[in-house]
Amino acid sequence: MLRLCLRRLASVVPIMAIVATLTFLLVQLVPGDPASFLLGSGATADEVARLRSSMGLDRPALVQYSDWLGGLFHGDLGVSLVSNQKVAASLGSAVPVTVSVALLATVFTLLIGVTLGTVAAVRGGLVDRAVMWGASIGMAVPSFWLAGLLVFVFAIRLPVFPATGYVAFTVSPGQWLSHLILPMVAVGLAGVGPVAFQTRVGVVEQLSRDYVRTLAANGLSRRRIVCRHVLRNASGPVVTVASLGFVFALGGVMVIEAIFNLPGVGTLMLSAIRQHDLPIVQGAVLAFSLIIVVVNLLSDVVAAALNPRIRFS
Known part of the structure; x- marks a missing residue:
């Protein structure tokens, strides 16, 4: 290591x-x-x-x-040519905002993608096809269009989350999270599909291994086998996909920040x-x-x- x-x-x-x-x-x-x-x-x-x-x-x-x-x-x-402020100071206040959105979007992508991929692999049949279709549709939805829809529904029609602005985590963790929920979903939804696909492939492959049949023969429940053994062995490629998703999320935040007025x-x-x-x-x-x-x-x-x-x- x-x-x-x-x-x-x-x-x-x-x-x-x-x-x-x-x-x-x-x-x-x-x-x-x-x-x-x-x-x-x-x-x-x-x-x-x-x-x-x-x-x-x-x-x-x-x-x-x-x-x-x-x-x-x-x-x-260096120093900004416009504000005469040090570049490091300007980035010091801006980087936490961007990284916060990208990290939350990646966590959202992992939670939803791994769950959907595992359910699709374990259940199979109609559930499998429905999950994969839904993941494909999520990948095709533009993040800027989804951002506008989320603002209209959850900030205007149903005023649950604020539409714009940012509150630092050190000031109020609750306000910090509430201001980033909508940007997180807008950025992270497109990454759910690749994580779900990779998780499904990995889980299906692991379920065909001999150790799964051995564990089942020893009396372990299918849920315990999947959660404690199969997911761990199938998680390597998922981590790689998630890291790539984080990189793409950073690029997506560039557009989303303008929509949600994030500094x-x-x-x-x-x-x-x-x-x-x-x-x-x-x-x-x-x-x-x-x-x-x-x-x-x-x-x-x-x-x-x-x-x-x-x-x-």
Whole structure:
């Protein structure tokens, strides 16, 4: 297990270095000039040139890249060109919002998907077909359309949950959860199908194994066999699918945050793109990349803990 963790950790540094380089290069290709945007259309060429010089935008791209990369090694992501606030501080308040929605959506996906997949595999027949059809329909529903429907039904018609806004977990855990219920469902529903399909395949395969017949012959109930043995042995691929679902959930949150007015990374990045605030864009992309790398590392560790054979592969 330790060897697996060390191998995965060793790959984080080159991956993040490549991501940082590509992020900087792509941001340089974004059309528009931050100085011109900040000063407005009435600014003269001299005023734009002076502002570009004060912000360091007139330096060669290689010099800007080396300074930015040097700052990363010291935990400095730069300063916002618009608000003059440190990028790390802006991300520090936005990342928990985005990660909260993505984590809750992943938990929702796992709970519903594993339950449906297990029921479909154990019951079979009409129940199996109905569950698989329902999971397929859930995968086809656009998250932004579902978000609007959830707001209309559960925030307007039936005012059960708030439609917009965010409350930090440290302020009120109950309010935090109530504000994220609708975004969680909107983001997580599309991931239920893949988890249900993978769970069904794994459970069906495990139910045909000899150890299941041996346990049944020893008097164990079918429910106990499925819950304590079959699901554990079938959970490896499900963990991988869930980790991929978390990555897709992060992308889905970008759109959902705008609908529910959540102050997350997606909202911050979209605002920065409109304002040509390049340090914020670079920092947000790096934050997303680091979260994805950490989630993949954790999924590998969990999969190895569930299936010891993975540790030596």
